[in-house]
Amino acid sequence: MHETLAELRAAIHTLLKVLDPEQVRALRAAPSRLDAPELREWTYLPGSRPGLSTEGLDGVQREAADAVLAAAHSARGAELALGAIEVERHRRESVGAPGPDRYWLRLLGDPDGDGPWGWRMNGHHLAVHVLVAAGELRVTPHFIGSEPARITTGPQAGRRLLGPEEDLARELVTGLDRARRTAAVFAAEPPDDVLTRADPFADPGLLPSGLSYGAMTDPQRQLVERLVRRYLDRAPAAYAQACWSELEARGLDTLSFAWAGATAPGDRHYYCVQSPDFLIEYDNTQDDGNHAHSVWRHLRHDWGIDLLRAHYTDQHTAPDPGAELDE
Incomplete structure (x- = not known):
């Protein structure tokens, strides 16, 4: 983990060095406390956000911003994150609206300080x-989203950014016998988006219970394990392994898998995987099943709330940090 954090700091320092003062001010536009409720507001839809826009960055600055994004991921995770930007670029070009990428980067706190x-x-x-x-x-x-889920034109034709995320789940559901499929498939018509949307805190009660890991055969269990690791392994290796070890300590039997929609490639569908600690959702329902969304939420780690709670408690900087963090 130490190496990953050093790489993160180095990437931020490089970015700060190539930005002008006005850009640095935009990058650092943030509340003084990292547990401020407004910092839990997010969306994956088009539209502006607070922070530094990539729209006006020159080539050197954009390379530095991309390096910051990559530094918080494994190599595979970086491919996905940067790939989402590339697919969005293709989408704009395909509809006759080419132009600069519009993403917003926001630095919170001091990477050289002792605090979060x-x-x-x-x-x-x-x-x-x-x-x-x-x-x-x-x-x-x-x-991570991909519109289109499968690129059909141009030099990237055939690319499926989230293809493995879809294929592993389809292999799992289509390999179930009738009784297990009845438990796993909760609706013939899939929802039009991930069920937790952009909620500040993910509510696992929104998700169907589905088929439990304990009720699966060994090959089915192996598929759901591979699917979970596909999401966790977006993160740097040390953190991904910590999340997996946490799951193993609780018991893999706490996992469950649910599906909605048809099962043939190209059909509209949705699935989720949940455990007591995290949830995963995927949908490919919009644009006739060619527009995919995928999300990984950790029920205790989202926004770093567990780390922030521990920090503010230790520093005695809030009279009741738990109440503020859980609002």
């Missing part, structure tokens, strides 16, 4: 939230 700090990058189909405190890292909520 972090950053986030948000825009259409990309929402990455990073918080660092006490030598630990948090990276959720983490949202």
